[in-house]
Amino acid sequence: MQKRITVTGANKVYFAVVSLFLIFSVLVELLSSWMQIDISKDYFYVVTLFSQFGLIMVPVLIYAGAMRLNFREIFRINRLKPLPALLIIAIALPAIYALSTFNSIMLFFLQLLGPIPTPPIPISDTPGELLAGLLTIGICPSICEELLHRGLLLSAYEKRGTTKAIAISAIMFGIFHFDISNLLGPIFMGLLIGYYVIRTNSIFAGMLAHFANNAVVELLHYGSDIEEGAGTSLSVNELGWILFFGGVAMVIIFMLLKVFKRVTRDTCRAAPAISTIRADAASVLSHWPIIASLALYAFITFLFILSIAII
Numbered sequence: 001m002q003k004r005i006t007v008t009g010a011n012k013v014y015f016a017v018v019s020l021f022l023i024f025s026v027l028v029e030l031l032s033s034w035m036q037i038d039i040s041k042d043y044f045y046v047v048t049l050f051s052q053f054g055l056i057m058v059p060v061l062i063y064a065g066a067m068r069l070n071f072r073e074i075f076r077i078n079r080l081k082p083l084p085a086l087l088i089i090a091i092a093l094p095a096i097y098a099l100s101t102f103n104s105i106m107l108f109f110l111q112l113l114g115p116i117p118t119p120p121i122p123i124s125d126t127p128g129e130l131l132a133g134l135l136t137i138g139i140c141p142s143i144c145e146e147l148l149h150r151g152l153l154l155s156a157y158e159k160r161g162t163t164k165a166i167a168i169s170a171i172m173f174g175i176f177h178f179d180i181s182n183l184l185g186p187i188f189m190g191l192l193i194g195y196y197v198i199r200t201n202s203i204f205a206g207m208l209a210h211f212a213n214n215a216v217v218e219l220l221h222y223g224s225d226i227e228e229g230a231g232t233s234l235s236v237n238e239l240g241w242i243l244f245f246g247g248v249a250m251v252i253i254f255m256l257l258k259v260f261k262r263v264t265r266d267t268c269r270a271a272p273a274i275s276t277i278r279a280d281a282a283s284v285l286s287h288w289p290i291i292a293s294l295a296l297y298a299f300i301t302f303l304f305i306l307s308i309a310i311i
Contacts, residue, residue: 004069005067007156008287011290014148014152014289015293018178021051022300024051045132048136052144056148076202078201078203088205088212091256092209092216094252095192095253097246098249099188101246102246104234104239104242104246106180108239110305110308111232115232116308118232125222130218137214141210149173149206153168153172154198158271159271160273160275161280163273167194173187173189174187180301189209189213196260198268199260
């Protein structure tokens with residue numbers, strides 16, 4: 001007999017995945033120190049594949065199977081129509097710039113504390129490396145992370161109302177990255193991707209959007225001379241221009257979303273809110289897995305701020 005998904009159950013899976021990720025990261029760092037190599041850099045693709053499939057997909061599927069959830073319903077395994085898919089791809093480029101704008105705002109204020117290192121993501125220099133990057137950074141997260149966030153979490157929180165479910169799952173998506181300098185961008189993308197999934201009633205919309213986002217970034221970095229680990233800084237003038245073009249990107253996104261809304265009116269299934277925002281916030285923050293996840297995030301953020309402040 002199939003069971004209904006619960007918010008508590010989904011939150012426990014989220015906390016389990018977050019904990020596994022952090023434990024794995026610590027083990028990788030300890031092993032790197034012992035072997036005197038940088039495992040996360042030298043074996044980036046292997047580490048990423050294991051993280052995505054072993055630490056995200058497996059716990060999600062185990063929970064769904066153990067609870068005998070309706071897989072097709074919970075994960076919205078439905079056909080994605082061609083026109084919405086094309087619009088999702090069209091929105092990808094301005095969405096990337098908007099994401100970068102939100103992250104730049106956070107970066108501007110964080111740099112006041114010290115230099116912000118760039119993330120240790122390998123830059124592709126050859127077609128083979130580009131293909132490996134597209135497969136590892138593009139496809140894998142678009143499958144595994146979407147099953148967790150726009151599959152399990154979005155469905156669980158939808159009983160509180162579709163709009164709030166999109167917002168809550170987006171915030172949890174931002175926190176999931178455990179990087180304060182990369183918080184606002186993922187939250188924005190989480191809102192956008194959640195909207196896609198609800199409007200199309202298909203997880204494949206989320207997977208396509210997630211892949212398009214990561215693939216565009218990988219393609220833009222292809223052959224670039226970005227120095228891994230180098231400090232990143234922004235002047236007031238640079239931030240001003242970023243905000244200007246970010247505003248232009250948001251206008252383009254808004255216009256395309258109006259078209260997207262029209263072409264998905266037959267597939268959208270939205271649930272009304274059952275309580276106020278304040279009541280929802282109190283309910284979400286009363287769950288111990290959420291409290292524990294936020295505590296871990298606060299601790300990691302404290303260590304990050306401390307590290308850049310003393311450099």
